[in-house]
Amino acid sequence: MSDWTLFEVFVRSKHGLNHRHVGSVHAADAAMALENARELYTRRSEGVSIWVVPSAQITASSPDEKEPLFDPSDDKVYRHATFYDLPKEVGHM
Amino acid sequence: MYAQLVDTGVKRVKGLDEMSPEERNFQEKIDAEIKIEPKNWMPEAYRRTLIRQMSQHAHSEIVGMLPEKNWLTRAPNLKRKLQLLAKIQDEAGHGLYLYSAMETLGADRDEEVAKLHSGEVKYSSIFNYPTRSWADMGTVGWLVDGAAIVNQVVLQRTSYGPYSRAMIRICKEESFHQRQGYQILLHMMREGTEEQKAMVQDSINRFWWPALMMFGPHDGDSPNSAQSMQWKIKRMSNDDLRQRFIDQTIPQLELLGCTVPDPDLKWNEERGHYDFGEIDWSEFYSVLKGNGPCNRDRLRTRRNAIENGAWVREAARVHAEKHNKADVA
16 A cells, blocks of 8 residues: 555535545545545545545645744734724624 | 553653653643644654554454454344444444554554554454354444443543544444444344343353453553553543443443343442452453454454455556556656
8 A cells, every 4th residue: 555645635514614634545546535535534424525635745834833933923913803992882893 | 442551662651850851841732731743743652652552443443344244244134234334334434544643653554554464463352252143243332332432532632633533533433333233232132032132141241351351451450551641642541441331331231131241240339330340361361462262363354355455456556557647648
């Protein structure tokens, strides 16, 4: 099986939702990966759509970069609606 | 327990003050219930122990299909046959979820399967017992999957993210297995002939002790538990899990109108738990060493399956290559 490709599997559980990563499968090609993913991850109507992507094609951020990548947004509280205090008379906004 | 006696390779559990900064940071995350993800730093022993535990767990799911396939062609009717087929397909699925999670640690699936075939890595002792009657399909679902659920429910909170997510999926599906098993037995006990009722009791007699062995040795004889608990890849002790299983199973047994082959089993008002007799540990270790009733047969069947399927995998690879070339041209 080592000469087969490892594919990551993404399933859309309902129309209107995003595809979500659910796991991986081995397959000789993408068509087979789709079939395997269907058997493995949607045996109980868990999905309406499947994506398969060769794992090697995914570029991921490194955990070491977590701080430089994500910390800068911590001090930008003004990007959140709750930052803006408005008088009660304004009502729901 | 689908993984028994998982060796951590660690002699003594370190305290926070003895750890390197990396180890301490790692342990503090675990203590704070923050999941460890594939690319995070982790001690080598944690990674190796997890691969061992998850591969054992996956192998158990895969080998666990064999005692059940024994009754596929002899199920009493089409409904039962379809249910059994669906359950067996789930077991294959559970094995694959776990192999997939294991691969996120850099393990190679083929290498791990080869270790199973060479006997280097084990699978749960329970699957080395034969399934002699149709009632065994009920008992396996009720007791064996029931014991597995008790263990796996706790493992949903295990510290390694991909393992925890696989366990959550598996637990959702296991409850169908246990209910279908129990229903087989209940049906035989309520609607069956005297002979069929006797078949149920015989089946429970054979599977009761092996099911209790699934949780592994006593806590005092489980040298790797302390490290696995610190890493939270084990979350409750073997004896506590076993007690929980017995406490929840006995009322179901009484509803069936059956008994278990343990004269010492009785409710202990003071403890709020059932007392039970001593397990025959020599049987447990003997089965684990490879000398159970079906060990050789199970491994032979697995090896044959892989070897006889080689041409299919090869054909799929060549077919894919041919089409890749055609696409490029």
